[in-house]
Amino acid sequence: MKKHKLPQTTIARLPVYLRSLVMLANKGEQIVSSEGLAQIAGTNAAQLRKDLSYLGEFGTRGVGYEVDQLVNEVSKWLGLLRDRTVIIVGLGRLGGALVGYQGFSQKGFKVVGAFDRDPAIIGKKVDGLLVQHINEIHDFAHNLPGGVDIGIIATQAPSAQGVANKMVDAGVRAIINFAPITIDVPEEVVLRQVDLSVELQILSYYLQKR
Structure with a gap:
């Protein structure tokens, strides 16, 4: 994981992204587009892509993000891989x-x-x-x-x-x-x-x- 600090506004949005991703995972969704995830999270696709770019390179252009992978990565950045x-x-x-x-x-x-x-x-x-x-x-x-x-x-x-x-x-x-x-x-x-x-x-x- 990169060791840089995230912008405060990005940190504030990550839990919302995670909640949205977990909801998709519980529905059995495997892939989600930036537009689809942004709509669920109540933001816009450009902002979502910018926020996620701080975490690393995820997703495939024209396809979207793997839901399970993104759940793991966002959880990792939020320090949620341990109780x-x-x-x-x-x-x-x-x-x-x-x-x-x-x-x-x-x-x-x-x-x-x-x-x-x-x-x-x-x-x-x-x-x-x-x-x-x-x-x-x-x-x-x-x-x-x-x-x-x-x-x-x-x-x-x-x-x-x-x-x-x-x-x-x-x-x-x-x-x-x-x-x-x-x-x-x-x-x-x-x-x-x-x-x-x-x-x-x-x-x-x-x-x-x-």
Whole structure:
């Protein structure tokens, strides 16, 4: 595999391409044209061909792409050829729903730990996972073979930075923050901020322009 970095916009589209390719594979399709794949993925053929060109040389002019080969290549670039371990901190409505979401395991993301600071739920099980105190994150991660790949923060805003610090100290290598506050992590830790209220405000902007 080439070791160059992909453009952020291309990275954002790769999971959509993969989802579309898996859907085609499940239907028994073996070949797909750039136009056909682009239509399913909600983009245009020129953009799709440009994105895939970053991954290598695939497809045959006038024929299309081999679906299984492209599934493998996109999965490889997304780091999905191995399972990823995930912990979730904050077992409110959002965190509890994420623990029980079956789509994670179907895509190779295994939720292995659930943490909170509320004594009322610590020691109880949520979808088969024992809820532990957030102070246990470090020991849990270090006792887990291979450590924890991804941490999801689903706490209230005031707690988010402290939780992120605990994750970093535990060796968690990537964090998704759902709390409505910006957090800081070391440069070597991958961080994604997902604030649903911000997304709603962006949608509101586009609605007023219609």
